[in-house]
Every structure is written in structure tokens, then in C-alpha cells.
Amino acid sequence: MASPILLLVAALCALLVAAGETREEAAVGVSAFRSRATDPNMEVKFDFSPFLIQYKSGRVQRFMGTTFVPPSLDARTGVASKDVVVDQGTGLRARIYRPSRRAVVGGGGGRLPVLLYFHGGAFVVESAFDPVYHSYLNALTARAGVVAVSVNYRLAPEHPLPAAYDDAWAALAWVLENARPGVGGEPWLFKHGDASRLFLAGDSAGGNIAHNLAMRAGQQGGGAARTAIRGVALLDPYFLGRYVSPGAGRAWGFICAGRYGTGHPYVNPAALPAAAWRALPPPRVLMTVSGQDRLGPFQRAYVDALRGSGWRGEARLYVTPGEGHCYFLNNLASPKAAMHMATLAAFINGS
Numbered sequence: 001m002a003s004p005i006l007l008l009v010a011a012l013c014a015l016l017v018a019a020g021e022t023r024e025e026a027a028v029g030v031s032a033f034r035s036r037a038t039d040p041n042m043e044v045k046f047d048f049s050p051f052l053i054q055y056k057s058g059r060v061q062r063f064m065g066t067t068f069v070p071p072s073l074d075a076r077t078g079v080a081s082k083d084v085v086v087d088q089g090t091g092l093r094a095r096i097y098r099p100s101r102r103a104v105v106g107g108g109g110g111r112l113p114v115l116l117y118f119h120g121g122a123f124v125v126e127s128a129f130d131p132v133y134h135s136y137l138n139a140l141t142a143r144a145g146v147v148a149v150s151v152n153y154r155l156a157p158e159h160p161l162p163a164a165y166d167d168a169w170a171a172l173a174w175v176l177e178n179a180r181p182g183v184g185g186e187p188w189l190f191k192h193g194d195a196s197r198l199f200l201a202g203d204s205a206g207g208n209i210a211h212n213l214a215m216r217a218g219q220q221g222g223g224a225a226r227t228a229i230r231g232v233a234l235l236d237p238y239f240l241g242r243y244v245s246p247g248a249g250r251a252w253g254f255i256c257a258g259r260y261g262t263g264h265p266y267v268n269p270a271a272l273p274a275a276a277w278r279a280l281p282p283p284r285v286l287m288t289v290s291g292q293d294r295l296g297p298f299q300r301a302y303v304d305a306l307r308g309s310g311w312r313g314e315a316r317l318y319v320t321p322g323e324g325h326c327y328f329l330n331n332l333a334s335p336k337a338a339m340h341m342a343t344l345a346a347f348i349n350g351s
Helices: 004-018 023-037 101-106 131-144 163-178 187-192 205-220 222-228 246-255 274-278 296-307 335-348
Strands: 044-048 052-055 060-062 080-087 092-098 112-118 147-152 193-203 229-235 284-290 314-320
Touching: 044 246, 080 131, 080 163, 092 131, 092 163, 092 187, 112 131, 112 163, 112 205, 131 147, 131 335, 147 163, 147 187, 163 187, 163 193, 163 205, 163 222, 187 193, 193 205, 193 222, 205 222, 205 229, 222 229, 229 335, 284 296, 284 335, 296 314, 314 335
Parallel strands: 112 147, 112 193, 193 229, 229 284, 284 314
Antiparallel strands: 044 052, 052 060, 080 092, 092 147
16 A cells, blocks of 8 residues: 555646646755755654744744733833843743832832742643733732842753753752842842742643742752752642553653653652652742643642651641633633732742
8 A cells, every 4th residue: 555655746747747747847846845845943852832943953943922022110010120131051930029119118118029930831832921921020029028039040942951950950059149248139039039938839731840849959958958949839730640640741851851760759749759749948839720720630739748758847828619621811810820929929938
């Protein structure tokens, strides 16, 4: 039986001849068709729709999260933002958010908690400079009264894991260094930020990064990182388990270039031994779960494992019924999204 490609070629020839093409012109058409069919810039290596497609040439076509919005003074909240370079070698950048001057002065001029935030996007799309995250961080900075640092970590597949984890570690070190007064650091951090009240947060893949950063700080960060982190907020985080669908397994393998299985603690924290959980540095963890999120069972398993490990902190589970994965990023004025943000702000401010 002829192959589908040969049948298509034959059909193309017939159409070209029927249209009045000469045999030579038909041969040129067939040659062009074959060229496209074997062009590595067109042949798909991995289809990660709706996020991206990677072609055999290495070219990556992203379908979302590529819009850049510049830093600004937000008219609605009064929050100011600016972009900084965290690591020249890797090109790691971040966007810093500072509440309105009135909010800072109204707080007695005291230093504000520092929030280190990681965006979502399955480790492969989105950025700290995307309009959705810019709007969300403006609103969160104003609502929680923090100095926020939104990290633009490197994305897979060009930079498979653990690149994002390494960028998070570099960002943590940068924040702790630049928040120290008198060392020529970042003015918004050392003038207004209190790095002894540092919170890690992120949604989806960013929640995964925040968790793994906290674990690394607990295991090898030394006293400064351990004592500075006061809480971790995991917002519908990207966690899996050892047994997941084949599609989910392939996606995770793509994200980490096959280095870690779906049972690895990077994506399956419930597999961690109790001793590892007890090394988690923050005294408080907030886990948010959206009721219709397919990752919900893995997120709940995280809280169960943490509570059952002998860890001495407080783990809070906040569930929003009837909503899908990371619903709170869109339509910030909706009652459920507003309540979600109020819960996160209260967590940061200790209530």
C-alpha cells in the first residue's frame, strides 16, 4: 500500500497538471512539497499546545505570554515599578514593585515585607513582564503593602530544569544582598523593604519554583536565607505524582529534558521523606486550590505530607469551589479573585 506522503504527492501532481502546469512545473511543485515536508524548521519535535511547539531545528513557537508591557506608575493603585538585572551572566531580570508613596508614609515610614514572586506558565511560557502578571503584581503590591520582586526566570525548552530553580536561587541571593543598607544595593529594597520578613510566592509553575526554593534554602541556604523566609504561598502550584497520565508525563519530561521522572521530589513533593519536610524553613505555608483544577489532588497531598511530617510550622489550605486552575489572575475585581488576593495579603501580614 502506498504511503500517505506518496499519495499526497501524487494528488499534488494531478492537481498541477490539471491546472495547465507542464510536467517540469509539476516536478518543481513536488520538489517544493518534499522540501517543506523535510524542513527541520517545519517538522514538529514536540507539540505542547496550547503553550508552544518545538520544531526539529530547535525553533520554538510560543502561542501565549510573549507580550511585553513596560514598567510604569500605575494610575489605579499608585504602585511604581521598574526593571533590574539580577545576573548579567544568565541575563536574569526582575521587575520590582513599590507601593504608593502615600502608602509608605501612611505606614509610619517603616519597612515593608518583601515578596519574591514567580509567574506561572508550565515552565515554558509567560514572563514577569506580561500584562496579566504586571496587573496582578500591581494589585497585590497595593493590597498587601509589600515591596515585590517578580522574577523573569529562564524558560524551557531552551533552558530546561533546573535552570528556573537556579534562577530562583540567584534571585533570592540578590534580594538578600540588595536589601542590606549601606552596600550600594537596590534603593527600593534597602530603603523600603525588610528582608527579614521575606515571603516566597508563585502560581502554577511559579508555585513549584517557590516550594523548591524554600526547600533549597532550608537544606543549604545557611542562616540568612533560613531566617529571612517567613512564609511560602503556593497558588494552585504545578505538582504531579508518580502515576499520572501519559500526556502529563511527556510534558514534564519535555520541561526537564528527561532528567527527572514524575516521581522526583521536584514535581512530586509528597515523595519527600519526613526529615526533608522538617527542614523547610518558613513557619507558615499557604496552599490555594481551585475546585476544578486537575492538579488539586497533588496540591492537597502536599499539605497532608507537610502536616504529617512533624514540621512545626502552620500549613493553611484555602479552597475556591467551582473555579479552574489559576482563575484569580484574570478579572481581578471578581468577588472570588478579590477574596483570593485578600487571603494572600492577610497571610503575608500575619493574620
